[in-house]
Amino acid sequence: MNNKLKILRAMRNWSQAELAERLDVSRQAVNAIETGKYDPSLPLAFKLARLFGMPIEEIFDDGQKGHADD
Amino acid sequence: MTDAETPRPRRPMSPRRRRYWKSLGFAALVGGLIGGWLVVDQPEGRGLTEMLATGSLTPGFAIAAALCWTIGLAIAMILYHRAIDDHEEHAWLWASTAGWYALMFPAPVWWVLHRAGLAPSPDAMLLFLLTLVVNAVVYLWLKFR
Numbered sequence: 001m002n003n004k005l006k007i008l009r010a011m012r013n014w015s016q017a018e019l020a021e022r023l024d025v026s027r028q029a030v031n032a033i034e035t036g037k038y039d040p041s042l043p044l045a046f047k048l049a050r051l052f053g054m055p056i057e058e059i060f061d062d063g064q065k066g067h068a069d070d
Numbered sequence: 071m072t073d074a075e076t077p078r079p080r081r082p083m084s085p086r087r088r089r090y091w092k093s094l095g096f097a098a099l100v101g102g103l104i105g106g107w108l109v110v111d112q113p114e115g116r117g118l119t120e121m122l123a124t125g126s127l128t129p130g131f132a133i134a135a136a137l138c139w140t141i142g143l144a145i146a147m148i149l150y151h152r153a154i155d156d157h158e159e160h161a162w163l164w165a166s167t168a169g170w171y172a173l174m175f176p177a178p179v180w181w182v183l184h185r186a187g188l189a190p191s192p193d194a195m196l197l198f199l200l201t202l203v204v205n206a207v208v209y210l211w212l213k214f215r
Contacts, residue, residue, distance in 0.1 A: 010085050
């Protein structure tokens with residue numbers, strides 16, 4: 001799954017360690033999400049969305065177009 | 071000094087991270103206690119292989135080590151699982167699955183081959199060691215790749 005985490009983090013001039021502290025996860029977790037090696041759980045995705053003040057689907061992109069009921 | 075060079079204040083460790091390191095510290099303490107006791111309990115002149123694998127143990131040490139391992143591991147696991155984030159939980163679960171497969175495939179194969187007289191009797195500790203190695207490799211790969 002693609003995501004804009006690295007860009008959003010860079011815009012705030014946060015290091016991976018700083019973002020990890022704000023999310024209360026390890027730096028390895030942030031790195032794994034940023035590089036697409038790990039998709040976060042729904043609670044962590046919500047935490048990210050709240051931290052960056054935007055909806056989950058603006059941070060993460062599963063590559064599918066349209067709505068689920070299309 | 072530019073903004074980029076300004077050292078960022080180090081935040082205090084979060085309660086989760088503190089719990090995480092406490093759980094690892096506790097596990098290390100239990101391991102250290104069993105290991106230290108094992109060394110002290112050995113008769114003089116014993117080699118490393120004899121001490122770790124083939125030599126006999128005193129009943130007192132064996133009972134104490136078994137209790138320490140069972141109770142200590144149970145407590146350490148409860149503390150650990152309460153403290154890890156979901157990336158580590160993910161790594162742990164897949165590593166555990168891989169470790170289980172490392173037992174599930176070879177154990178019955180070895181057992182039937184032994185019953186047919188084609189292999190020596192199954193060695194439980196060797197199988198345990200295999201699951202441990204597979205578990206550790208998968209865990210470390212998923213956590214730090």
